Amino acid sequence: MTGAPAIAVVVPFVDEAAALPATLAALASALRASPVAIEVVAVDSGSRDASRTVLEDAGVRTIEAARGRAAQMNAGARATAAPVLLFLHADTLLPADAFAAIAGAAREPGFVYGGFRHRFDGDDRRLAWISRLHNFRCAKAKTFYGDQAMFCAREAFERAGGFPDGPVEDIVLCQRLRTLGEPAFIDREVVTSARKFVAMGVWRSFARVLAILVCHRAGWPLPRAFFTDVR
Secondary structure (H helix, E strand, O other), X not given: OOOOOOEEEEEEEOOOOOOHHHHHHHHHHHHHHOOOOEEEEEEEOOOOOOHHHHHHHOOOEEEEOOOOHHHHHHHHHHOOOOOEEEEOOOOEEOOOOHHHHHHHHHOOOOOXXXXXXXXXXXXXXXXXXXXXXXXXXXXXXXXXXXXXXXXXXXXXXXXXXXXXOOOOHHHHHHHHHOOOOOEEEEEEEEEEOOHHHHHHOHHHHHHHHHHHHHHHHHOOOOOHHXXXXXX
């Protein structure tokens, strides 16, 4: 693909050597099918495993940033130039036609931001139900979770001040972006690893998500214990 990049992919990671091969394989398929030029940057913040080697062997440019997903994604945005930004978690798989879908959404008048439908991997019916509930909530609230491969116009991202420091950075950014325009919901699924939900326990993990949403909506402080495994 020649020409200036139309979409920049930003991948924040910390110690994701196990998850990255599948993510990069799905990304490679999407890149081959892309109708527009793409630039990719992965942003580390202190990995101690082989994550950087996995990325560099795949030809992905890697940079360093301060600890914290918001800081990493903001650094990745600054390190790229494309007019559309896609934030891809290290354990989330894009569909093969992801870039065609994003490019189509970005061409619509007044484009601000968007995201994909979400699904956990595996065949656990509880996780399938949770994904459906998340998708319904996000459609109604016009917000996307980070593992829905959120994308946005760079201009809107900068007007909104980028990702804020602290927890629920994805929700807060969406709340700012929705004041600038309506979201684009892509009718394609991104698939996220269920490893964290399974490790903590499906219902316990779901209860934590609900508690975070309630606290955030009510303006209550978010307990630090909710984010001990968030990188």
